[in-house]
Amino acid sequence: MDFGKTHNLDVVNFALPPGAPSNARIWAAVEPSSRPQIYIGGPVWANKDYVGKVYPSNAKERDFLHYYTRQFNTIELNLTHYQIPTAGMIEKWRAEATNGFTYCPKFPQAISHERHLIASEALTEEFVNAVLGLEEHLGMTFLQLPPTFGPDKWSVLEAYLKSLPDELDVAVEFRHPDWFKPVTGMQTLEGLYALRRHTVITDVAGRRDVLHMGLSSPVLTLRFVANEGHPTDYARADAWVQRLKTWFEKGLQTAYLFIHGGGDNATAPELILYWTRELNKHCGLNLREPVLQPKVVQGSLF
Numbered sequence: 001m002d003f004g005k006t007h008n009l010d011v012v013n014f015a016l017p018p019g020a021p022s023n024a025r026i027w028a029a030v031e032p033s034s035r036p037q038i039y040i041g042g043p044v045w046a047n048k049d050y051v052g053k054v055y056p057s058n059a060k061e062r063d064f065l066h067y068y069t070r071q072f073n074t075i076e077l078n079l080t081h082y083q084i085p086t087a088g089m090i091e092k093w094r095a096e097a098t099n100g101f102t103y104c105p106k107f108p109q110a111i112s113h114e115r116h117l118i119a120s121e122a123l124t125e126e127f128v129n130a131v132l133g134l135e136e137h138l139g140m141t142f143l144q145l146p147p148t149f150g151p152d153k154w155s156v157l158e159a160y161l162k163s164l165p166d167e168l169d170v171a172v173e174f175r176h177p178d179w180f181k182p183v184t185g186m187q188t189l190e191g192l193y194a195l196r197r198h199t200v201i202t203d204v205a206g207r208r209d210v211l212h213m214g215l216s217s218p219v220l221t222l223r224f225v226a227n228e229g230h231p232t233d234y235a236r237a238d239a240w241v242q243r244l245k246t247w248f249e250k251g252l253q254t255a256y257l258f259i260h261g262g263g264d265n266a267t268a269p270e271l272i273l274y275w276t277r278e279l280n281k282h283c284g285l286n287l288r289e290p291v292l293q294p295k296v297v298q299g300s301l302f
Helices: 023-028 061-068 087-096 109-114 121-132 151-163 182-195 231-250 268-283
Strands: 037-041 074-077 102-105 141-144 170-173 198-203 219-225 254-260
Touching (some): 109 121, 151 170, 170 219, 231 268
Parallel strands (some): 037 254, 219 254
16 A cells, blocks of 8 residues: 555654544543444455465465455455455455455545545445445445545535445545644544444554544554554554553444555564454453464475
8 A cells, every 4th residue: 555655664653643532522422332242354365365374275366355255355446446345256255255344445546536525426325325235244334535525515525425225334534634634624524423424544654634533433444554664653552552441341342443554465463463462451342363374485494
């Protein structure tokens, strides 16, 4: 993922900001759950580096999704950002999903980036009907707004979100920096709260403003972007686990955690395993850990 990419990690303040003041309204309206729903996974299943580590050593590319859904329980489905899935694709995805697995598709860029949500009724209907076909395997959908879509277009966003069916869970990802100004950010969260829609929090090195720590519902959608196994990847994960522990105690009901390894995501599985173990340890959860095998280096006897 290139968004927020920086090569000068030494100057980045990775500390988690405090939660937004408006989060108090979310906590006041819910009771803490003894078993919050946790979905944790990555942004890709078609990665040949996973063969022999996440997937069996003899896995064929056509079977990668089959093995992915047996290791993790969600995926950030970026493929739908570039095309509306066909009925055949939906059927295959649903057939490969294990019990409790959820796909989290991104709205097509033809809607969000090319048309800026305007005059996109037919495309939206096609996309929504397609992903609703995932049935119980449909999780959170992402509406990623382009960097040029600023708060002056709130009325467009509001109308678009109102047009979507209630049964479609939608989290909005903002990228224009003006959304994160204190007053605007508070008003945006209030607007999403009124619409019963969610927001995306992104933790990425080069854009710390998108780490806004505001919620519009007791559902967290987090995109955590690591830096190819850099030591800070794990220190940042530790901080998030402690924040999640606090939020679960306050009433967070559901968390979608999408862990990007950075680069080609080759290191994402190890980081997901670490997150899973630490969440189980510190939050009293019983999440199933992915089983990773050490990769065999050809020509090595040991």
